[in-house]
Amino acid sequence: MAVIRISTPLTDEITASLKAGDNVIISGTLYTARDAAHKRLVSLIREGKELPMDIQGQIIYYVGPAPAKPGQAIGSAGPTTSYRMDSYAPILMEHGLKGMIGKGSRSESVRDAMVRYKAVYFAAIGGAGALLAKCVKASEIVAYEELGPEAIRKLTVEDFPAVVVNDTFGNDLYEQGVKEYKIDTCK
Amino acid sequence: MDECCVRTVDVSEIVQAVRKLAMNTTSNVPKGAINALEDAYLREESPVGKEVIRQILENHRIAREESVPACQDTGVAMLFIEVGQDVRFTGGDLYEAINEGVRQGYVQGYLRKSIVTDPLFERVNTGDNTPSVIYTDIVPGTDVKIMFAAKGGGAENMSGLVMLPPAAGVEGVRKFVIDQVRKAGPNPCPPIVVGVGIGGTFDRVALLAKKAVIRDVGTSNPHPKYAQLERELLEEINKLGIGPQGFGGRTTALSVNIEFAPCHIASLPVACNLNCHAGPHDSIVI
Numbered sequence: 001m002a003v004i005r006i007s008t009p010l011t012d013e014i015t016a017s018l019k020a021g022d023n024v025i026i027s028g029t030l031y032t033a034r035d036a037a038h039k040r041l042v043s044l045i046r047e048g049k050e051l052p053m054d055i056q057g058q059i060i061y062y063v064g065p066a067p068a069k070p071g072q073a074i075g076s077a078g079p080t081t082s083y084r085m086d087s088y089a090p091i092l093m094e095h096g097l098k099g100m101i102g103k104g105s106r107s108e109s110v111r112d113a114m115v116r117y118k119a120v121y122f123a124a125i126g127g128a129g130a131l132l133a134k135c136v137k138a139s140e141i142v143a144y145e146e147l148g149p150e151a152i153r154k155l156t157v158e159d160f161p162a163v164v165v166n167d168t169f170g171n172d173l174y175e176q177g178v179k180e181y182k183i184d185t186c187k
Numbered sequence: 188m189d190e191c192c193v194r195t196v197d198v199s200e201i202v203q204a205v206r207k208l209a210m211n212t213t214s215n216v217p218k219g220a221i222n223a224l225e226d227a228y229l230r231e232e233s234p235v236g237k238e239v240i241r242q243i244l245e246n247h248r249i250a251r252e253e254s255v256p257a258c259q260d261t262g263v264a265m266l267f268i269e270v271g272q273d274v275r276f277t278g279g280d281l282y283e284a285i286n287e288g289v290r291q292g293y294v295q296g297y298l299r300k301s302i303v304t305d306p307l308f309e310r311v312n313t314g315d316n317t318p319s320v321i322y323t324d325i326v327p328g329t330d331v332k333i334m335f336a337a338k339g340g341g342a343e344n345m346s347g348l349v350m351l352p353p354a355a356g357v358e359g360v361r362k363f364v365i366d367q368v369r370k371a372g373p374n375p376c377p378p379i380v381v382g383v384g385i386g387g388t389f390d391r392v393a394l395l396a397k398k399a400v401i402r403d404v405g406t407s408n409p410h411p412k413y414a415q416l417e418r419e420l421l422e423e424i425n426k427l428g429i430g431p432q433g434f435g436g437r438t439t440a441l442s443v444n445i446e447f448a449p450c451h452i453a454s455l456p457v458a459c460n461l462n463c464h465a466g467p468h469d470s471i472v473i
Contacts, residue, residue, distance in 0.1 A: 066299040076259040104374035126376035129259040131246035177435020182428030
């Protein structure tokens with residue numbers, strides 16, 4: 001299986017080179033954010049205020065990690081289900097976000113925004129938190145520490161494995177996969 | 188009651204048992220699920236699906252060997268307690284003891300705390316994963332059996348319940364379950380375990396589905412007709428093509444588990460509760 005290596009920050013050239021179904025390995029910076037942090041980020045944008053981190057060309061990883069045991073950079077850290085961030089994602093892309101990592105399907109408006117703003121949605125393996133944590137070399141809290149697992153963290157990752165689900169051309173791996181393997185039953 | 192038959196259990200024993208269950212369960216994916224994943228790895232036709240299952244098995248091995256949670260979502264702590272009717276608890280409140288065990292286990296075990304105070308307005312994290320969800324059953328005897336399940340939010344969100352008319356019959360149940368799994372698609376981390384409750388009342392059928400979803404993978408309902416329906420539903424779900432993580436493939440579910448109960452002449456309640464491929468649960472008898 002061919003694997004494409006990419007590093008953050010992502011450019012339009014990088015995102016345009018990725019196709020739904022591609023296996024990628026990501027190195028660089030990932031920002032973590034899930035439900036509660038997204039709500040706050042989008043409020044800041046709507047109020048015209050500055051975000052706690054620069055999202056230009058960045059990737060947000062939808063994850064609420066487990067606490068690190070002594071000697072670990074981070075505890076188990078697999079993806080959470082992405083649709084819960086659908087109402088917040090387009091405005092973040094409009095402001096420069098280039099990538100999202102999570103699991104599960106995105107809404108049509110998110111998929112349209114990915115085409116418009118040349119952003120990509122990746123899936124990491126849900127329930128493989130122990131394996132994925134090994135790719136995280138450093139973790140620091142950037143904002144909202146009081147949210148506990150929902151705080152925004154800056155992760156430094158090496159060789160983080162993911163699969164392109166939605167590319168900048170409107171393709172969707174989940175739809176392609178089901179089409180290929182569905183067995184029709186006459187009922 | 189005859190005093191000689193009463194067994195006294197100090198609630199500090201409950202605290203320790205729950206603490207131990209919370210600390211150890213999320214890193215030890217049950218053997219039944221591992222066996223089913225190993226079988227699925229051999230059978231899966233999609234190359235991407237096969238690779239996903241390989242990585243999931245690798246993940247579960249790391250979790251076990253390094254005593255770290257297989258999934259960062261260490262869930263709502265769900266406790267199913269069977270209390271022998273000849274047991275008398277001393278030393279404090281039973282439910283407080285259970286929550287103290289959860290608190291100690293989640294803090295000392297470096298598990299994620301995922302509970303918020305109220306669902307709608309404040310949503311402040313309680314910081315120690317309490318309160319847990321507790322169900323108690325009174326049974327004959329002097330044992331106390333504690334079953335712990337860490338129920339993740341992602342798969343839980345994909346659950347559903349319907350009150351069918353009895354005329355809908357087996358076909359109605361089949362259609363509801365298949366639609367539920369199809370709609371869930373990649374969201375509940377397939378390959379999944381599908382828990383189905385049939386019968387009872389509106390409230391009871393949801394609990395039946397929960398008990399079904401945490402039943403060991405590889406076990407069948409003892410009733411032959413329900414066991415047959417479990418096999419048929421599994422086969423049909425695995426024709427949907429969703430596959431491991433929804434990337435396409437033959438392994439969408441590892442198991443369909445049904446639990447049923449008698450119900451009203453007018454009713455056919457059905458509930459479907461989903462779990463991921465890890466579905467951590469374990470039990471201790473005191």
